[in-house]
Amino acid sequence: MSTFIHQELFLKFQQHLDNELELKEKIRAIVREIEQNSKEAAIHLQVIHSNIEKVPQACLEARKCFDKCREGYKQLAELIPPKQYYKYCDQWLYNTHRVVFLIGLTIYLEAGFLVSRETVAEILGLKVSQSEGFHLDIEDYLMGILQMASELSRFATNAVTLGDYSRPLNISRFVSDLNSGFRLLNLKNDSLRKRFDALKYDVKRIEEVVYDISIRGLAPQVQTQAQADEAEQATDSTAA
Amino acid sequence: MSTFIHQELFLKFQQHLDNELELKEKIRAIVREIEQNSKEAAIHLQVIHSNIEKVPQACLEARKCFDKCREGYKQLAELIPPKQYYKYCDQWLYNTHRVVFLIGLTIYLEAGFLVSRETVAEILGLKVSQSEGFHLDIEDYLMGILQMASELSRFATNAVTLGDYSRPLNISRFVSDLNSGFRLLNLKNDSLRKRFDALKYDVKRIEEVVYDISIRGLAPQVQTQAQADEAEQATDSTAA
Amino acid sequence: MSTFIHQELFLKFQQHLDNELELKEKIRAIVREIEQNSKEAAIHLQVIHSNIEKVPQACLEARKCFDKCREGYKQLAELIPPKQYYKYCDQWLYNTHRVVFLIGLTIYLEAGFLVSRETVAEILGLKVSQSEGFHLDIEDYLMGILQMASELSRFATNAVTLGDYSRPLNISRFVSDLNSGFRLLNLKNDSLRKRFDALKYDVKRIEEVVYDISIRGLAPQVQTQAQADEAEQATDSTAA
Amino acid sequence: MSTFIHQELFLKFQQHLDNELELKEKIRAIVREIEQNSKEAAIHLQVIHSNIEKVPQACLEARKCFDKCREGYKQLAELIPPKQYYKYCDQWLYNTHRVVFLIGLTIYLEAGFLVSRETVAEILGLKVSQSEGFHLDIEDYLMGILQMASELSRFATNAVTLGDYSRPLNISRFVSDLNSGFRLLNLKNDSLRKRFDALKYDVKRIEEVVYDISIRGLAPQVQTQAQADEAEQATDSTAA
């Protein structure tokens, strides 16, 4: 090679390519670990469809898994150079959606309300704003919440089977709220939009369950919306 | 909407969506401006194929255009939040490749050597390392350099037509160096790889021109490689 | 013509291909035979959707068909050279999945439990481990089991139509157990994974049937999970 | 043009192309006519989904449309050279499937049984065997019949809405028979196979309708399969 071009440039570039490959493999290994832990949480939480008594225990176990996930995200945060979040995030976002769903479900089971983005971020050790560091985007939070709605519709059905008639009413208000919120948005034609379109069917199924309960007078009590709102906090202890 | 979910969440998210749309449109406007300026530089530099005397003037004009491009990149750098470079970069990289090519060509015409990534970055007001701010990735630098090689192969042909027999020899060593450098790399099957595959044909065409010149004894002088290297700096003044 | 490359190489290869083709055609003939027998078993077992009284008889007929399938697999085992199972297995696996499904269904109808891989292998005259000879892979066993779950969801619906309200409860526990089992597996992104994703819909449908029965008080008796487990063995005789 | 090639060849070929174009345009005009008439029949028969009383009248109107279709097929038969049926049949088969479906539906509504290929052929003025002339292939007959099954699943739903609870039971037996028939076949991986796969969903949907009626005690009477078979002939007159 002559004086025109320094071979060094290409050595440096090869170095760059090798580094990137290595980084991607490290990310993949961590993501697989997080995935494994989130899967475990999912298995614990399956109990909601068959045995309501075991729910509190399942929530505790799930939280242990989330702790392990947090460790994984911590490793990711250390690994990814600060400004390169968007260069690599496709590798873990799919799994993040699932973890958000599972955390949302756990919080709902424990406390009966919608987990906030701030709380999810805290549980996973993520920042809320990207300026502060490795963060949780609002889109990804919402993707997880929509996944949760789908699980709740199944939960409503099985709760009835297990003889719990108040849970579906509670779920119905919860999911209906979510639906109203999403209807306010002008969504682009992306994955979030598709997921939201699926929500409508979850809403419908839950409404049918509520209808079935109501028509048979199985609803715990006739209550006005105001009463319903009051009753809300109480519900969960009854149900669990 | 009830107490489960605060409508605020969705208002905030809508705000977020709107902001993003607005940001994208601003980026698009700036990129269009940069594009216009790089196009103008390209038009000036076309003169290399028809009138070698006007080359120095064309380089001056092109540099004015690069100044305007730098202004555009400055605006982009101010617009894009620091950590979101990779979220939006697809919008301007295609054009960046062209500007790198044109700067590379200008420097080669003016001084006869390969522009370094550092120099390109400086001309465009970009950083070399992404940790310092809005930067020029090495992949994008190389994409531009490969585009330049293609233009140089055309230049070699037309230089002969215009009676300049030393230019092709110079170009040949230049492009052959580039080729050797790229052959050292393990490239993935991406756009850079495709562009490099095209380089081989440019190399071949230039070699044919050199062959034609040599066979007819039109080469300025028979020289050893060592002499060639020495002669290199002198060549450009002769050629221009 | 180059002397380095001898045309015999290609003639030898073509000979090899021709031999392989011949073997493949022999396999195809046997597989078609097995297919015919498994189809017949499927037709017999269709009776579950219309006439529950005829089920025991259908199981007997199906078992005759499985015997014929076993003969087919025996022929295959003799035909395939040792350690070439995976070279040709694509030709029969599609059908193996169906036979596994039908055997699983038959055993469930007869005895109410999940057929083991060992039992399926025995019925079809296959080995369980690859080292012992012509065998049944775990993936293929699982594919068949998932197909069965789908048929059971249809069975649950039609059982209600035919006035049998205990069968769906039994199916629900059976499939839910299966679902928990599958959740333990780490599935790659392959056909097994896709089929497993479909299981969710089967589970949901069955849960809805159970729900319909429960909310109308049509379930044979309200029982705790513990009682349910006890009752399980008894159910099948009642239902059949 | 020189002596190598005679221009005549191309003139002759152009003639051939022109003839073919003309033939195709004639076919297209006739097919459009048939299409229009089959569409009109379809519109008349839409009434089954909203007003059962008007069904007999709709059948009469549909039959008038079939008469017009027959005229179209007669023209086609005269136009197509005997050996070229399969060269052009793609132009009309799509529509033939629809006409078969509509005839099948009409006969089912009028008489409650599955129209035979012979009857369809007669109504459309086609031969059954291709050796006799312009004919109706069995595949095309079956494609139409499968389309009909899909419409019947919609009909079952709407019949319930219109308060007719016996119709779905009848449809269920009808479509289940069809399903059993198709299960006997070894279909290739072609359009008929795809259509048959869709039939499974129609069957499932109809079974769910019957399930919904049964679990709510809306079915006209609880009857054993044996009784059902007896009752079958009587049902249609009641329903129509």
Added chain:
Amino acid sequence: MSTFIHQELFLKFQQHLDNELELKEKIRAIVREIEQNSKEAAIHLQVIHSNIEKVPQACLEARKCFDKCREGYKQLAELIPPKQYYKYCDQWLYNTHRVVFLIGLTIYLEAGFLVSRETVAEILGLKVSQSEGFHLDIEDYLMGILQMASELSRFATNAVTLGDYSRPLNISRFVSDLNSGFRLLNLKNDSLRKRFDALKYDVKRIEEVVYDISIRGLAPQVQTQAQADEAEQATDSTAA
């Protein structure tokens, strides 16, 4: 199965499917045989690219292969029912195009002119008009001829390498004639049209070969078009 549908319909249809499958397999076996023979002819004719002296011998060998192809077509003609040519022809047309190409090439090498459709049909034992029986459509003849043009463009290149400078001139006139002929046609947007579009590149490539020869004064003699036309008959004997 109940009274709705006669199982017989499906048995009859299965019979029909089985017959068709058998016919197709017979066709496939014959076509494979023809393919093998045409491939062998192709291999013999490859010699034009490396050894011009062996061309006459290669033509003889190729003709033997065509004889074997004719036997295959004879078997096809006996097998296919008269009215079903267009139902099955897709199975062999692809190969027919190749045989036509090879026959065209052989005739061009032997005699220097374009083979007529009649001659091709005769060599392969086919009829020219479909009313007479198993025939060769003009489209298929032309597809083969266009394939030949592509091979001739390669031949022109290699002839130069082998030191034959007159052959390319002859090929150029030949292919240019073909091109003029096709330009007369109004082609639909089909495979023939696509193949014709490719011809343009072949023409261009051959013209470039002639250009390269001419600009270097390698052409056998400078001659006017008039002289060229005269010389044409003589050329072939020289070249072969």
Added chain:
Amino acid sequence: MSTFIHQELFLKFQQHLDNELELKEKIRAIVREIEQNSKEAAIHLQVIHSNIEKVPQACLEARKCFDKCREGYKQLAELIPPKQYYKYCDQWLYNTHRVVFLIGLTIYLEAGFLVSRETVAEILGLKVSQSEGFHLDIEDYLMGILQMASELSRFATNAVTLGDYSRPLNISRFVSDLNSGFRLLNLKNDSLRKRFDALKYDVKRIEEVVYDISIRGLAPQVQTQAQADEAEQATDSTAA
């Protein structure tokens, strides 16, 4: 049936579609006529690749064809309702591009300069501005001009074969001028852009021909750019 939606709406719409279809078929007939005439012009002009002496005659013949095309366009202009040009223009634009190309070529052969849009419009009896009536859009004019450039690259090659070394020099300046012109345009990512991208290859090919002539000293005379400009008008008479 709902009274809100009246079926007349759809009948009215179908009427509208039928009328449109009729008009489209009339247009198609005229366009086919124009196509035939432009094709004939193309055939006449093919002579440039084989016999330069016949070029003037070919231009005369081509002009007769353009006259016939003009008649066709006149009929179109009468047929298309005012301000509906853009509703139907897709039917003839493809052909218009070809006619523009052929007129451009003819004018270049006759007079050596680029035909203006006004002249093309005049020859075809079209208006230049949309407000005056049936017109020739700038995009369509440019598409035709780009097609011409492609033909000229082939012409340059064949001119050398025919011994005319001045023509390629003339073409090179002509096309290079055209290229500079096109670079001034801001093209969207449409078909014009794609066609313009292809121009680069034409320019390159022509430059290589000029290169071949120059390096062999075959150029009519060594001249400065200034002399070249002067010489330009003279060239064409020499060449033709």
Added chain:
Amino acid sequence: STNSRQEEDVVDTPVMAAFREYAKELDDKHDRYERIVKMSRDITIESKRIIFLLHTIETRRNNREKVLEDAEKRLRAVCETNFLLIARELEDLDQNQYLRAFSPGLQEFIEAYSYFEYLKDSSKLSDWDDLQQFLTYNIDKPSSTKENETKEEKSLQEQTVAKKQIVCTIKPVEFILGLADLGGEIMRRCINSLGSGDIDSCFQACRTLQTLYAGYLRIRPVGNREIPRKITTLRQSTLKAENVCYNIKVRGGEAASWDTLDTAGFAMDKIAHDDEDEGFY
């Protein structure tokens, strides 16, 4: 984004001079196209918002009159401001030339307007000719947006300066495409009405969808690929609405049977009073 900057330094050939003109013409077209696209996007967004507003009508909320009034005002505003802008851009031009630029907005507007009519219980759906009058404008003077017109054009316009009609044409095909989307909204209405217990609305929606679908079955869409796709979607919407009605029927029937058993009289009672109170969910 013109090329005026280079003009000084490059010596022009006649070809270059001509191409500078061409560049201007192309830029003009392109700019106009972009402007119209933006106008159309505004119409799309506003139309979607009006549809959203119309979906808030609920019998039990008793807000029908109010919402319809609001929606009508906003629909008129779209005609009188947004479409007027487009009509000005298209003045004297062949409307088909920029059709693709404003077609999305136009179709969404047609969808919104026809959905408004549906909810208003109009006796008859307006067709394209009816709607055309909303998008026809009388203007006093030549529009000021056109500046680069030639002198002849100007003098021609001066003669008609007093009054001039400009339009934004609704082509029948656009209408039919926009109307097809109405099916989706009515289907949504059907599902939402089920949610709020307004059974009558469900059946009305289903009947309307069936009629709409039957109408589209009449169309023989030669050479238009979008219409068949829309018909497929419309069929699916119809099936969904039919399913809703089916569910009402089977569940309603069930309720009736429970009712006769006197175990669920209370529940039925609730259904009857749905119109007045907040319902049970």
Added chain:
Amino acid sequence: STNSRQEEDVVDTPVMAAFREYAKELDDKHDRYERIVKMSRDITIESKRIIFLLHTIETRRNNREKVLEDAEKRLRAVCETNFLLIARELEDLDQNQYLRAFSPGLQEFIEAYSYFEYLKDSSKLSDWDDLQQFLTYNIDKPSSTKENETKEEKSLQEQTVAKKQIVCTIKPVEFILGLADLGGEIMRRCINSLGSGDIDSCFQACRTLQTLYAGYLRIRPVGNREIPRKITTLRQSTLKAENVCYNIKVRGGEAASWDTLDTAGFAMDKIAHDDEDEGFY
């Protein structure tokens, strides 16, 4: 990545217990697959590097012997280390089961080896049977990587413990696919030889490609979709090499004619001496 962690807390049904076993079996397979993929990737990279090394052979640099020696050492090393690892993984298994995992590496190795033979001027290209011996290993004892084997298996192996042959099978199809890629390398060799003025190599490469292409024409690839694709690529490589020779011929012919005119004797002289000196570029 096993599921051992859950085992404690969940009460197992028999189904669950069985599935835990299945999970292990699946994980084992998957892990083995991944290990083999990585081994294959190493072979691919090293083979590509050997090919790159072989391309550095240039007549004028006189480095042929040295490079061939190096390449042969590295090829042997690939056989004796990398492929041995795979053979150990596949011990006692049906080789076809993990074929897709190591096929890329194997094909690249075949390409490298046959390119080595080509440059070595071997009298005859080795076929799959010839190469197979390189990938056949005699090992002293059962491999230690297999730990979860059953007792019976162990006792069986103990009988044969003294000597055992393990292999990494080269299937004919793999060989044919790998060999097809040789075409690309020979084409590259042809182009590079043109660059360094080694005309003989160009013609040799072209002839070899023509022969190779003719060989592939013989194959009737029933049911294999990759072979036709490779043949298309091979045809293109052949055409490229033919074009190179064509260019040498027309330019060489031209040089000859210039030569007779005695104006370029000097240039021809240079070509003749290309083998010794550094050439003119």
